[in-house]
Amino acid sequence: MGFRFRKSFKIAPGIRLNMSKSGIGMSAGVKGFRVTKRADGRVQRTTSIPGTGISYVETHAAGGSFGNSQVADASEVPTRKTTTCPNCGHRYTIGKANFCSQCGQQLV
Numbered sequence: 471m472g473f474r475f476r477k478s479f480k481i482a483p484g485i486r487l488n489m490s491k492s493g494i495g496m497s498a499g500v501k502g503f504r505v506t507k508r509a510d511g512r513v514q515r516t517t518s519i520p521g522t523g524i525s526y527v528e529t530h531a532a533g534g535s536f537g538n539s540q541v542a543d544a545s546e547v548p549t550r551k552t553t554t555c556p557n558c559g560h561r562y563t564i565g566k567a568n569f570c571s572q573c574g575q576q577l578v
């Protein structure tokens with residue numbers, strides 16, 4: 471027992487479509503650098519030095535969350551800037567509303 475279904479298609483030079491029981495993944499890259507979108511949504515980046523057998527694999531969790539990511543990417547942290555209403559001092563998030571929910575003051 472233990473059948474496994476796994477098939478991979480070369481759809482273009484350097485681009486490969488991988489089909490397995492868990493879904494469809496995609497892998498694209500050139501010699502020494504490869505980005506793989508796995509069936510579970512994770513993105514795996516493989517950097518290798520051709521001819522040496524040395525490679526470095528980074529896995530990024532689906533949806534940009536940190537998950538098992540080995541490298542913390544600061545650009546993925548949502549920036550929530552808050553400021554206070556110049557009229558009443560009510561605290562609000564920039565870009566969320568155009569007017570203060572407290573006093574109706576127009577917000578920049």
Ligand SMILES: [Zn+2]
Nearest residue numbers: 555558570573
């Ligand atoms: Zn206000």
